[in-house]
C-alpha cells in the first residue's frame with residue numbers, strides 16, 4: 001500500500017487472517033489483511049454484509065483472536081515506547097489495555113441503566129482507579145452537549161443523547177483509539193448527524209483517532225479515509241470521501257458479491 005512508510009499509525013495489523021469453522025464449513029472472514037490506521041484520523045470501514053468488517057474491528061480491538069497475523073497498538077505520538085503487540089498479551093493485560101487505551105461505541109449504546117450519565121461517562125476511569133481530569137471532562141461534556149443531562153439515567157435520555165454519553169465515555173480516558181461499531185445504526189438521521197459531528201470534532205479538536213464500521217455512506221462521508229472490504233480483503237480506499245462516491249463504490253462491490261453468490265448458486 002502506498003504511503004505506508006512514515007505513516008503515523010495509531011493501530012496497525014499485518015497479514016491478519018481469521019478463519020471460522022473447519023473442513024467444508026470453513027469461512028475465511030479475514031484474508032491476510034495488512035492495514036494501518038492514521039493517528040488523528042477518522043477511518044470508516046465499509047463493505048457488503050459478510051465482508052469481514054466486524055471481524056476486522058474485533059481483531060484490532062483484541063475482542064477476537066486472529067487465526068494468523070499480528071496487531072499493534074502503536075503507542076504515543078512521541079515515541080514507540082508504548083507500542084504493544086496484542087497477540088503477545090495475557091487476558092488480564094489485554095483487558096487493562098482495552099480499558100486504558102481503547103474506547104468503544106456500539107450500536108446499542110451499552111450504557112449501565114442504574115448509573116447516571118456522569119457515572120457512565122467516568123466508569124472507565126473508575127474501573128482503572130483514576131480520577132477524571134476535570135478540565136478535560138468539561139471539554140468532552142460541553143462538546144457532546146450533555147451539561148444539563150449529567151444526572152439523568154439512560155432511560156431518561158433520548159437515543160441520540162444516550163449515544164453521546166457513550167461517545168463521551170469512549171473519550172474520557174483519552175484512548176489511543178476509539179472503535180465505533182455502527183454508532184448511528186440505531187439512530188434517526190438527525191441524532192446520527194449529531195453523533196457523527198461529535199466524533200468528527202473529537203478528531204479535529206482533540207486529535208482523537210477513530211475507527212468506525214458503518215453501512216451508511218453518509219456516515220462514511222464524515223471520515224478522512226474509507227476502506228472497503230470484500231471477501232475478507234481490503235479492495236479499495238477513498239480519501240476525503242463524499243457520500244455519493246462512497247455509494248458508487250459500495251454498489252459496485254455489492255453487485256460483484258451478488259454475482260459471485262449467483263454463480264455459486266448456479267453451480268458454476
Ligand SMILES: Nc1ncnc2c1ncn2[C@@H]1O[C@H](COP(=O)(O)OP(=O)(O)OP(=O)(O)O)[C@@H](O)[C@H]1O
Pocket residue numbers: 020021027028029047048049050051052053054055056
Ligand atoms: N463466530 C462466527 N462463526 C462462524 N462464522 C462467522 C462468525 N463470525 C463471523 N463469521 C463469518 O465471517 C464472515 C465475516 O463476518 P463479519 O461479521 O465480520 O462481516 P461484516 O462485514 O461485519 O457483516 P455485516 O455487515 O453483515 O455485519 C461472514 O461470512 C460470517 O458469516
